[in-house]
Amino acid sequence: xxxxxxxxxxxxxxxxxxxxxxxxxxxxxxxxxxxxxxxxxxxxxxxxxxxxxxxxxxxxxxxxxxxxxxxxxxxxxxxxxxxxxxxxxxxxxxxxxxxxxxxxxxxxxxxxxxxxxxxxxxxxxxxxxxxxxxxxxxxxxxxxxxxxxxxxxxxxxxxxxxxxxxxxxxxxxxxxxxxxxxxxxxxxxxxxxxxxxxxxxxxxxxxxxxxxxxxxxxxxxxxxxxxxxxxxxxxxxxxxxxxxxxxxxxxxxxxxxxxxxxxxxxxxxxx
Amino acid sequence: xxxxxxxxxxxxxxxxxxxxxxxxxxxxxxxxxxxxxxxxxxxxxxxxxxxxxxxxxxxxxxxxxxxxxxxxxxxxxxxxxxxxxxxxxxxxxxxxxxxxxxxxxxxxxxxxxxxxxxxxxxxxxxxxxxxxxxxxxxxxxxxxxxxxxxxxxxxxxxxxxxxxxxxxxxxxxxxxxxxxxxxxxxxxxxxxxxxxxxxxxxxxxxxxxxxxxxxxxxxxxxxxxxxxxxxxxxxxxxxxxxxxxxxxxxxxxxxxxxxxxxxx
Numbered sequence: 001x002x003x004x005x006x007x008x009x010x011x012x013x014x015x016x017x018x019x020x021x022x023x024x025x026x027x028x029x030x031x032x033x034x035x036x037x038x039x040x041x042x043x044x045x046x047x048x049x050x051x052x053x054x055x056x057x058x059x060x061x062x063x064x065x066x067x068x069x070x071x072x073x074x075x076x077x078x079x080x081x082x083x084x085x086x087x088x089x090x091x092x093x094x095x096x097x098x099x100x101x102x103x104x105x106x107x108x109x110x111x112x113x114x115x116x117x118x119x120x121x122x123x124x125x126x127x128x129x130x131x132x133x134x135x136x137x138x139x140x141x142x143x144x145x146x147x148x149x150x151x152x153x154x155x156x157x158x159x160x161x162x163x164x165x166x167x168x169x170x171x172x173x174x175x176x177x178x179x180x181x182x183x184x185x186x187x188x189x190x191x192x193x194x195x196x197x198x199x200x201x202x203x204x205x206x207x208x209x210x211x212x213x214x215x216x217x218x219x220x221x222x223x224x225x226x227x228x229x230x231x232x233x234x235x236x237x238x239x240x241x242x243x244x245x246x247x248x249x250x251x252x253x254x255x256x257x258x259x260x261x262x263x264x265x266x267x268x269x270x271x
Numbered sequence: 272x273x274x275x276x277x278x279x280x281x282x283x284x285x286x287x288x289x290x291x292x293x294x295x296x297x298x299x300x301x302x303x304x305x306x307x308x309x310x311x312x313x314x315x316x317x318x319x320x321x322x323x324x325x326x327x328x329x330x331x332x333x334x335x336x337x338x339x340x341x342x343x344x345x346x347x348x349x350x351x352x353x354x355x356x357x358x359x360x361x362x363x364x365x366x367x368x369x370x371x372x373x374x375x376x377x378x379x380x381x382x383x384x385x386x387x388x389x390x391x392x393x394x395x396x397x398x399x400x401x402x403x404x405x406x407x408x409x410x411x412x413x414x415x416x417x418x419x420x421x422x423x424x425x426x427x428x429x430x431x432x433x434x435x436x437x438x439x440x441x442x443x444x445x446x447x448x449x450x451x452x453x454x455x456x457x458x459x460x461x462x463x464x465x466x467x468x469x470x471x472x473x474x475x476x477x478x479x480x481x482x483x484x485x486x487x488x489x490x491x492x493x494x495x496x497x498x499x500x501x502x503x504x505x506x507x508x509x510x511x512x513x514x515x516x517x518x519x520x521x522x523x524x525x526x527x528x529x530x531x532x533x534x535x
Contacts, residue, residue, distance in 0.1 A: 177377065
């Protein structure tokens with residue numbers, strides 16, 4: 001094993017130990033704050049402080065007791081479904097819109113101020129309005145994700161279009177490409193890496209939003225699950241939930257990164 | 272054969288400057304170019320030679336005057352006037368083959384798949400790039416990229432081949448190599464070629480006539496030099512040819528005595 005790899009594995013382990021120590025410290029100071037070991041037992045099962053046998057929430061994440069009582073896996077699946085629905089909608093609308101903004105100065109002047117205003121609005125601010133409109137948990141969550149995650153896609157797509165060099169457009173002009181051919185053969189290939197950067201940012205936002213949205217809308221999903229565990233005074237499960245949210249988010253970003261590399265012509269090594 | 276192939280008539284290009292008089296880049300350009308003639312346009316930077324080429328290609332439009340190709344006024348760019356750009360302008364996500372295929376497909380949409388492939392491969396062979404046809408532009412050298420650019424331009428059988436300082440960005444050995452390529456191709460497929468250059472040897476070696484531009488603003492054609500050397504030309508033998516030396520000296524004296532330009 002080379003030195004670099006040893007460092008890559010060893011150093012994070014040290015940091016992990018430090019984090020767990022800090023956590024244990026907090027648990028000593030804050031009353032009823034779950035310790036690392038209590039949290040571990042709550043996650044994977046074992047014997048708790050009172051000597052009782054505990055079934056961990058991660059021991060059987062696939063169980064389905066009834067419509068309202070499902071394992072953690074299904075909570076995550078429900079959340080992911082909403083995330084992907086909102087995300088897909090954001091791509092479907094955001095990419096063409098971004099293309100238009102990038103190609104037309106008029107459109108850019110017309111819409112840019114509103115994009116700048118809408119972009120920083122918190123999903124929590126949209127939520128009550130959307131809940132009022134749709135009166136439906138799923139629709140509210142999906143539309144909240146849509147409206148908060150669409151902006152990086154629009155902005156990055158427009159940026160990609162603007163990065164198309166004059167030289168490529170000259171080639172297109174000499175060959176007398178139609179407007180449509182210019183988009184398909186030149187503008188899109190140049191923009192694809194930018195679009196994927198936007199999508200990656202957007203997916204990150206979507207995953208941030210879902211937890212908040214589900215806490216407020218209730219029903220099922222990882223966000224609701226965390227809130228539910230708070231109401232049930234299962235504080236250790238909140239920590240488990242947080243870690244899971246982080247891991248899933250990391251995984252989503254990793255997958256999105258791989259996909260965007262695949263479509264990026266500037267990255268070597270694709271078939 | 273029509274005596275007039277490509278003619279520039281009283282061409283002027285002005286650029287508006289807010290609050291001031293227009294900047295006159297080039298003015299009063301009159302030139303007749305014969306079929307299959309190779310023309311070089313040479314001049315100091317800022318003499319409007321690229322502007323002139325852009326007007327012929329249609330990528331830019333003249334403020335005054337007409338450009339007439341085979342009796343028709345030129346309006347906008349088109350595949351009858353293929354351009355070899357200085358920075359090759361290959362699409363980096365397409366292979367060498369696909370870059371050329373894209374052009375042929377668009378200009379000759381009626382070719383069968385087999386004819387299309389044969390045509391693309393013929394022009395790849397013409398610039399000796401068979402071994403690199405599946406490579407991406409970023410994987411080949413600058414000289415090879417420019418050869419692809421030439422192949423792409425020729426593959427659509429243009430009436431005029433326009434080259435905007437085609438070898439300017441290359442080192443001198445690669446440049447010589449590409450000049451040889453161009454001369455060899457020209458022997459095979461006769462083309463009307465207009466080359467923008469600032470390289471005196473290149474101008475004399477390649478062209479039948481050298482157009483010398485005065486300095487801008489108000490740049491125009493200063494002198495036209497006829498190079499009376501037979502094709503194919505050999506650069507080594509030419510070094511002591513009296514006609515070659517005469518041409519070189521004529522251009523040198525034009526550029527550095529009559530229209531010398533100081534760096535600002």
